[in-house]
Amino acid sequence: MSATTADRILDAAQAIMIERGYSGFSYADIAEVVKISKPTIHHHFPSKAMLARDVVVRYRENIRLSFTHLGQMVPDPLGQLKAYVSYWETCIREKTTPFCVCALLAAEMPTLPEEVGAEVRDHFRELAGWLAKTLEEGRRRGSLAFGRTAALEAELFMATVHGAMLAARASGEWMVFSSVTTEVLRLLQTRT
Template identity: 55%
Template sequence: MNKTFDDILACARSLIATGGYNGFSYADIAEVVGIRKASIHHHFPSKVDLVKTLIGRYREETAHGLTHLEQTNPGPQEQLRAYIQFWTSCIADGSMPFCVCALLASELPILPDEVALEVRGYFRLLSGWLTSVLERGLQQGLVMLTQEPRIEAEAFMATVHGAMLSARAYGDPGVFGLIMAPQLDRIFAKK
Protein backbone atom coordinates (compact mmCIF):
# COMPACT_ATOMS: atom_id res chain seq x y z
CA MET A 1 0.00 0.00 0.00
CA ASN A 2 1.10 3.58 -0.35
CA LYS A 3 0.66 6.90 1.39
CA THR A 4 -2.18 8.04 -0.88
CA PHE A 5 -4.08 4.81 -0.21
CA ASP A 6 -3.65 5.30 3.54
CA ASP A 7 -4.54 9.00 3.36
CA ILE A 8 -7.76 8.19 1.49
CA LEU A 9 -8.74 5.62 4.12
CA ALA A 10 -7.90 7.97 7.00
CA CYS A 11 -9.94 10.75 5.44
CA ALA A 12 -12.91 8.45 4.75
CA ARG A 13 -12.77 7.20 8.34
CA SER A 14 -12.90 10.75 9.66
CA LEU A 15 -15.71 11.74 7.32
CA ILE A 16 -17.77 8.66 8.22
CA ALA A 17 -17.27 9.34 11.93
CA THR A 18 -18.70 12.82 11.50
CA GLY A 19 -21.33 12.31 8.82
CA GLY A 20 -21.98 8.63 8.20
CA TYR A 21 -21.91 6.63 4.99
CA ASN A 22 -23.85 9.10 2.88
CA GLY A 23 -22.24 12.13 4.52
CA PHE A 24 -19.24 12.23 2.19
CA SER A 25 -18.29 11.87 -1.44
CA TYR A 26 -15.12 11.24 -3.38
CA ALA A 27 -15.04 14.99 -4.04
CA ASP A 28 -14.84 15.61 -0.28
CA ILE A 29 -11.95 13.18 0.05
CA ALA A 30 -10.17 14.66 -2.97
CA GLU A 31 -10.39 18.13 -1.47
CA VAL A 32 -9.11 17.08 1.97
CA VAL A 33 -6.33 14.79 0.73
CA GLY A 34 -5.36 17.13 -2.11
CA ILE A 35 -5.75 14.65 -4.97
CA ARG A 36 -8.05 14.19 -7.92
CA LYS A 37 -11.15 12.00 -7.73
CA ALA A 38 -9.61 9.79 -10.43
CA SER A 39 -6.81 8.92 -8.02
CA ILE A 40 -9.36 7.75 -5.46
CA HIS A 41 -11.12 5.65 -8.11
CA HIS A 42 -7.74 4.14 -9.02
CA HIS A 43 -7.43 2.78 -5.47
CA PHE A 44 -11.13 2.22 -4.77
CA PRO A 45 -13.32 1.85 -7.87
CA SER A 46 -16.48 2.46 -5.83
CA LYS A 47 -17.53 3.85 -2.48
CA VAL A 48 -18.50 0.30 -1.47
CA ASP A 49 -14.91 -0.84 -2.16
CA LEU A 50 -13.56 2.05 -0.11
CA VAL A 51 -15.79 1.50 2.91
CA LYS A 52 -15.38 -2.30 2.83
CA THR A 53 -11.61 -1.83 2.86
CA LEU A 54 -11.89 0.73 5.64
CA ILE A 55 -14.02 -1.56 7.82
CA GLY A 56 -11.75 -4.52 7.11
CA ARG A 57 -8.75 -2.51 8.25
CA TYR A 58 -10.68 -1.18 11.26
CA ARG A 59 -11.58 -4.73 12.26
CA GLU A 60 -7.93 -5.83 11.88
CA GLU A 61 -6.78 -2.88 14.01
CA THR A 62 -9.38 -3.79 16.62
CA ALA A 63 -8.34 -7.45 16.67
CA HIS A 64 -4.69 -6.43 17.05
CA GLY A 65 -5.60 -3.92 19.77
CA LEU A 66 -7.61 -6.50 21.70
CA THR A 67 -4.75 -9.00 21.48
CA HIS A 68 -2.34 -6.34 22.74
CA LEU A 69 -4.76 -5.44 25.51
CA GLU A 70 -4.86 -9.09 26.64
CA GLN A 71 -1.07 -9.35 26.54
CA THR A 72 -0.50 -6.21 28.59
CA ASN A 73 -3.32 -6.64 31.11
CA PRO A 74 -3.21 -9.81 33.18
CA GLY A 75 -6.84 -10.36 34.05
CA PRO A 76 -10.40 -9.87 32.84
CA GLN A 77 -11.05 -6.86 35.06
CA GLU A 78 -7.91 -5.11 33.88
CA GLN A 79 -8.76 -5.90 30.26
CA LEU A 80 -12.24 -4.40 30.53
CA ARG A 81 -10.86 -1.34 32.32
CA ALA A 82 -8.19 -0.92 29.64
CA TYR A 83 -10.80 -1.24 26.89
CA ILE A 84 -12.92 1.48 28.50
CA GLN A 85 -9.84 3.63 29.10
CA PHE A 86 -8.93 3.33 25.42
CA TRP A 87 -12.29 4.78 24.41
CA THR A 88 -12.23 7.36 27.21
CA SER A 89 -8.93 8.67 25.84
CA CYS A 90 -10.03 8.57 22.20
CA ILE A 91 -13.23 10.46 22.96
CA ALA A 92 -11.50 13.00 25.22
CA ASP A 93 -8.69 13.85 22.81
CA GLY A 94 -10.93 13.69 19.73
CA SER A 95 -8.67 11.19 17.97
CA MET A 96 -11.57 8.76 17.55
CA PRO A 97 -14.69 10.28 19.11
CA PHE A 98 -16.98 7.50 17.91
CA CYS A 99 -16.68 3.91 16.77
CA VAL A 100 -16.98 3.95 12.99
CA CYS A 101 -18.75 0.59 12.94
CA ALA A 102 -21.24 1.68 15.60
CA LEU A 103 -22.09 4.70 13.51
CA LEU A 104 -22.43 2.59 10.37
CA ALA A 105 -24.58 0.07 12.27
CA SER A 106 -27.10 2.84 12.84
CA GLU A 107 -27.32 3.12 9.06
CA LEU A 108 -27.63 -0.61 8.27
CA PRO A 109 -31.01 -0.31 6.52
CA ILE A 110 -29.50 1.99 3.88
CA LEU A 111 -26.03 0.46 3.57
CA PRO A 112 -25.04 -1.71 0.62
CA ASP A 113 -25.14 -5.39 1.56
CA GLU A 114 -21.36 -5.81 1.23
CA VAL A 115 -20.75 -2.97 3.70
CA ALA A 116 -23.42 -4.22 6.10
CA LEU A 117 -21.76 -7.64 6.11
CA GLU A 118 -18.43 -6.08 7.12
CA VAL A 119 -20.08 -4.05 9.90
CA ARG A 120 -21.71 -7.19 11.28
CA GLY A 121 -18.33 -8.92 11.20
CA TYR A 122 -16.88 -6.18 13.38
CA PHE A 123 -19.69 -6.58 15.91
CA ARG A 124 -19.18 -10.36 15.99
CA LEU A 125 -15.47 -9.85 16.65
CA LEU A 126 -16.05 -7.43 19.53
CA SER A 127 -18.89 -9.47 21.01
CA GLY A 128 -16.77 -12.62 20.89
CA TRP A 129 -13.90 -10.92 22.66
CA LEU A 130 -16.12 -9.42 25.36
CA THR A 131 -17.83 -12.79 25.86
CA SER A 132 -14.49 -14.54 26.34
CA VAL A 133 -13.31 -11.91 28.82
CA LEU A 134 -16.51 -12.22 30.84
CA GLU A 135 -16.34 -16.03 30.73
CA ARG A 136 -12.78 -15.95 32.10
CA GLY A 137 -13.83 -13.45 34.75
CA LEU A 138 -16.74 -15.64 35.79
CA GLN A 139 -14.55 -18.76 35.97
CA GLN A 140 -12.04 -16.88 38.12
CA GLY A 141 -14.74 -15.43 40.38
CA LEU A 142 -13.80 -11.88 39.39
CA VAL A 143 -17.05 -10.78 37.79
CA MET A 144 -20.67 -11.02 38.74
CA LEU A 145 -23.17 -11.50 35.94
CA THR A 146 -26.95 -11.63 36.02
CA GLN A 147 -27.14 -13.22 32.55
CA GLU A 148 -24.98 -15.61 30.59
CA PRO A 149 -21.67 -14.08 29.41
CA ARG A 150 -22.78 -13.73 25.77
CA ILE A 151 -25.84 -11.68 26.73
CA GLU A 152 -23.84 -9.60 29.20
CA ALA A 153 -21.23 -8.99 26.49
CA GLU A 154 -23.90 -7.72 24.10
CA ALA A 155 -25.32 -5.45 26.82
CA PHE A 156 -21.86 -4.14 27.69
CA MET A 157 -21.08 -3.46 24.02
CA ALA A 158 -24.40 -1.65 23.60
CA THR A 159 -23.67 0.43 26.68
CA VAL A 160 -20.23 1.40 25.37
CA HIS A 161 -21.69 2.53 22.06
CA GLY A 162 -24.62 4.26 23.76
CA ALA A 163 -22.20 6.09 26.06
CA MET A 164 -20.29 7.29 22.99
CA LEU A 165 -23.53 8.58 21.56
CA SER A 166 -24.44 10.35 24.80
CA ALA A 167 -21.00 11.98 25.00
CA ARG A 168 -21.47 13.20 21.44
CA ALA A 169 -25.05 14.38 22.07
CA TYR A 170 -24.05 16.38 25.13
CA GLY A 171 -20.80 17.61 23.62
CA ASP A 172 -19.08 16.38 26.76
CA PRO A 173 -16.47 13.61 26.54
CA GLY A 174 -16.75 13.08 30.31
CA VAL A 175 -20.25 11.67 29.89
CA PHE A 176 -18.72 8.49 28.49
CA GLY A 177 -16.88 7.76 31.74
CA LEU A 178 -19.86 8.74 33.86
CA ILE A 179 -21.92 6.08 32.10
CA MET A 180 -19.27 3.38 31.98
CA ALA A 181 -17.96 3.60 35.56
CA PRO A 182 -21.13 2.15 37.14
CA GLN A 183 -21.25 -0.55 34.47
CA LEU A 184 -17.77 -1.72 35.44
CA ASP A 185 -18.68 -1.46 39.14
CA ARG A 186 -21.74 -3.65 38.55
CA ILE A 187 -19.79 -6.34 36.73
CA PHE A 188 -16.95 -6.30 39.25
CA ALA A 189 -19.19 -6.31 42.33
CA LYS A 190 -18.61 -9.13 44.75
CA LYS A 191 -21.51 -11.43 45.57
Protein backbone atom coordinates in the same frame (compact mmCIF):
# COMPACT_ATOMS: atom_id res chain seq x y z
CA MET B 1 7.93 5.31 6.45
CA SER B 2 5.31 7.44 4.76
CA ALA B 3 1.75 6.30 4.30
CA THR B 4 0.72 5.13 0.87
CA THR B 5 -1.89 7.05 -1.09
CA ALA B 6 -4.38 4.25 -0.41
CA ASP B 7 -3.69 4.49 3.34
CA ARG B 8 -4.17 8.26 3.29
CA ILE B 9 -7.46 7.81 1.43
CA LEU B 10 -8.60 5.21 3.97
CA ASP B 11 -7.58 7.48 6.86
CA ALA B 12 -9.52 10.41 5.43
CA ALA B 13 -12.56 8.28 4.60
CA GLN B 14 -12.66 6.85 8.12
CA ALA B 15 -12.38 10.29 9.74
CA ILE B 16 -15.10 11.73 7.51
CA MET B 17 -17.39 8.72 8.07
CA ILE B 18 -16.99 9.09 11.84
CA GLU B 19 -17.99 12.73 11.52
CA ARG B 20 -20.77 12.44 8.91
CA GLY B 21 -21.65 8.79 8.32
CA TYR B 22 -21.59 6.79 5.10
CA SER B 23 -24.17 8.90 3.31
CA GLY B 24 -22.45 12.13 4.35
CA PHE B 25 -19.16 11.75 2.50
CA SER B 26 -18.06 11.86 -1.10
CA TYR B 27 -14.88 11.39 -3.07
CA ALA B 28 -14.72 15.19 -3.39
CA ASP B 29 -14.48 15.44 0.42
CA ILE B 30 -11.63 12.93 0.49
CA ALA B 31 -9.84 14.57 -2.45
CA GLU B 32 -9.89 17.87 -0.59
CA VAL B 33 -8.46 16.37 2.61
CA VAL B 34 -5.80 14.19 0.95
CA LYS B 35 -5.00 16.80 -1.73
CA ILE B 36 -5.43 14.41 -4.65
CA SER B 37 -7.83 14.19 -7.57
CA LYS B 38 -11.08 12.21 -7.53
CA PRO B 39 -9.80 9.97 -10.38
CA THR B 40 -6.84 9.02 -8.17
CA ILE B 41 -9.28 7.88 -5.49
CA HIS B 42 -11.26 5.92 -8.10
CA HIS B 43 -8.00 4.26 -9.19
CA HIS B 44 -7.51 2.85 -5.68
CA PHE B 45 -11.19 2.39 -4.79
CA PRO B 46 -13.46 2.10 -7.85
CA SER B 47 -16.62 2.62 -5.78
CA LYS B 48 -17.67 4.31 -2.56
CA ALA B 49 -18.93 0.93 -1.30
CA MET B 50 -15.51 -0.66 -1.88
CA LEU B 51 -13.82 2.22 -0.07
CA ALA B 52 -16.16 2.00 2.92
CA ARG B 53 -15.80 -1.78 3.03
CA ASP B 54 -12.01 -1.46 3.04
CA VAL B 55 -12.19 1.12 5.84
CA VAL B 56 -14.16 -1.37 7.95
CA VAL B 57 -11.90 -4.30 7.01
CA ARG B 58 -8.83 -2.33 8.09
CA TYR B 59 -10.60 -1.16 11.25
CA ARG B 60 -11.47 -4.76 12.14
CA GLU B 61 -7.89 -5.89 11.54
CA ASN B 62 -6.62 -3.15 13.86
CA ILE B 63 -9.16 -4.11 16.53
CA ARG B 64 -8.10 -7.77 16.39
CA LEU B 65 -4.44 -6.77 16.76
CA SER B 66 -5.33 -4.45 19.64
CA PHE B 67 -7.20 -7.21 21.48
CA THR B 68 -4.28 -9.60 21.03
CA HIS B 69 -1.87 -6.97 22.34
CA LEU B 70 -4.22 -6.11 25.20
CA GLY B 71 -4.40 -9.77 26.23
CA GLN B 72 -0.61 -9.93 26.35
CA MET B 73 -0.15 -6.66 28.25
CA VAL B 74 -3.11 -6.91 30.64
CA PRO B 75 -3.71 -10.51 31.74
CA ASP B 76 -6.61 -9.66 34.08
CA PRO B 77 -10.05 -9.71 32.36
CA LEU B 78 -11.37 -6.81 34.44
CA GLY B 79 -8.24 -4.87 33.54
CA GLN B 80 -8.87 -5.63 29.85
CA LEU B 81 -12.43 -4.30 30.07
CA LYS B 82 -11.19 -1.20 31.89
CA ALA B 83 -8.49 -0.67 29.25
CA TYR B 84 -11.07 -1.03 26.45
CA VAL B 85 -13.32 1.57 28.08
CA SER B 86 -10.34 3.81 28.89
CA TYR B 87 -9.27 3.75 25.24
CA TRP B 88 -12.66 5.04 24.14
CA GLU B 89 -12.83 7.57 26.97
CA THR B 90 -9.49 9.03 25.88
CA CYS B 91 -10.57 9.11 22.22
CA ILE B 92 -13.82 10.88 23.12
CA ARG B 93 -12.23 13.33 25.57
CA GLU B 94 -9.38 14.24 23.21
CA LYS B 95 -11.61 14.09 20.11
CA THR B 96 -9.11 11.87 18.28
CA THR B 97 -11.64 9.17 17.37
CA PRO B 98 -14.84 10.26 19.09
CA PHE B 99 -16.97 7.35 17.85
CA CYS B 100 -16.60 3.75 16.74
CA VAL B 101 -16.91 3.79 12.95
CA CYS B 102 -18.81 0.49 12.98
CA ALA B 103 -21.29 1.74 15.58
CA LEU B 104 -21.88 4.81 13.46
CA LEU B 105 -22.32 2.75 10.30
CA ALA B 106 -24.68 0.37 12.12
CA ALA B 107 -27.11 3.27 12.49
CA GLU B 108 -27.18 3.45 8.68
CA MET B 109 -27.49 -0.32 8.19
CA PRO B 110 -30.76 -0.21 6.18
CA THR B 111 -29.13 1.97 3.52
CA LEU B 112 -25.57 0.58 3.51
CA PRO B 113 -24.33 -1.43 0.55
CA GLU B 114 -24.43 -5.15 1.41
CA GLU B 115 -20.63 -5.57 1.41
CA VAL B 116 -20.26 -2.76 3.94
CA GLY B 117 -23.13 -4.03 6.09
CA ALA B 118 -21.64 -7.53 6.15
CA GLU B 119 -18.33 -6.19 7.48
CA VAL B 120 -20.12 -4.11 10.12
CA ARG B 121 -22.12 -7.17 11.28
CA ASP B 122 -18.91 -9.20 11.43
CA HIS B 123 -17.28 -6.50 13.56
CA PHE B 124 -20.08 -6.70 16.10
CA ARG B 125 -19.93 -10.50 16.15
CA GLU B 126 -16.19 -10.40 16.80
CA LEU B 127 -16.47 -7.70 19.45
CA ALA B 128 -19.27 -9.58 21.23
CA GLY B 129 -17.18 -12.76 21.06
CA TRP B 130 -14.14 -11.07 22.59
CA LEU B 131 -16.26 -9.47 25.30
CA ALA B 132 -18.02 -12.76 26.12
CA LYS B 133 -14.71 -14.60 26.37
CA THR B 134 -13.23 -11.87 28.54
CA LEU B 135 -16.29 -11.72 30.78
CA GLU B 136 -16.43 -15.50 31.19
CA GLU B 137 -12.74 -15.63 32.08
CA GLY B 138 -13.25 -12.87 34.63
CA ARG B 139 -16.13 -14.77 36.17
CA ARG B 140 -14.06 -17.96 36.26
CA ARG B 141 -11.23 -16.10 38.03
CA GLY B 142 -13.62 -14.43 40.45
CA SER B 143 -12.93 -10.82 39.44
CA LEU B 144 -16.27 -10.33 37.65
CA ALA B 145 -19.79 -11.21 38.78
CA PHE B 146 -22.96 -11.31 36.70
CA GLY B 147 -26.03 -13.52 36.67
CA ARG B 148 -26.58 -13.76 32.92
CA THR B 149 -24.77 -15.77 30.29
CA ALA B 150 -21.47 -14.27 29.20
CA ALA B 151 -22.89 -13.84 25.68
CA LEU B 152 -25.84 -11.77 26.93
CA GLU B 153 -23.64 -9.80 29.33
CA ALA B 154 -21.31 -9.05 26.39
CA GLU B 155 -24.22 -7.70 24.33
CA LEU B 156 -25.33 -5.54 27.28
CA PHE B 157 -21.80 -4.23 27.85
CA MET B 158 -21.33 -3.48 24.15
CA ALA B 159 -24.70 -1.70 23.92
CA THR B 160 -23.88 0.33 27.03
CA VAL B 161 -20.48 1.44 25.73
CA HIS B 162 -21.86 2.38 22.31
CA GLY B 163 -24.88 4.07 23.89
CA ALA B 164 -22.54 6.06 26.12
CA MET B 165 -20.60 7.14 23.01
CA LEU B 166 -23.82 8.34 21.45
CA ALA B 167 -24.92 10.15 24.62
CA ALA B 168 -21.51 11.86 24.89
CA ARG B 169 -21.73 12.94 21.26
CA ALA B 170 -25.29 14.24 21.65
CA SER B 171 -24.51 16.17 24.83
CA GLY B 172 -21.05 17.34 23.77
CA GLU B 173 -19.80 16.19 27.18
CA TRP B 174 -17.20 13.42 27.34
CA MET B 175 -17.96 12.95 31.05
CA VAL B 176 -21.28 11.36 30.09
CA PHE B 177 -19.32 8.47 28.59
CA SER B 178 -17.11 8.25 31.66
CA SER B 179 -20.02 8.25 34.12
CA VAL B 180 -21.96 5.53 32.30
CA THR B 181 -19.00 3.24 31.68
CA THR B 182 -17.64 3.65 35.21
CA GLU B 183 -21.00 2.44 36.50
CA VAL B 184 -21.21 -0.55 34.17
CA LEU B 185 -17.71 -1.63 35.20
CA ARG B 186 -18.58 -1.17 38.87
CA LEU B 187 -21.64 -3.39 38.48
CA LEU B 188 -19.52 -6.16 36.96
CA GLN B 189 -17.01 -6.30 39.78
CA THR B 190 -17.32 -8.93 42.45
CA ARG B 191 -18.75 -7.54 45.64
CA THR B 192 -16.80 -8.51 48.72
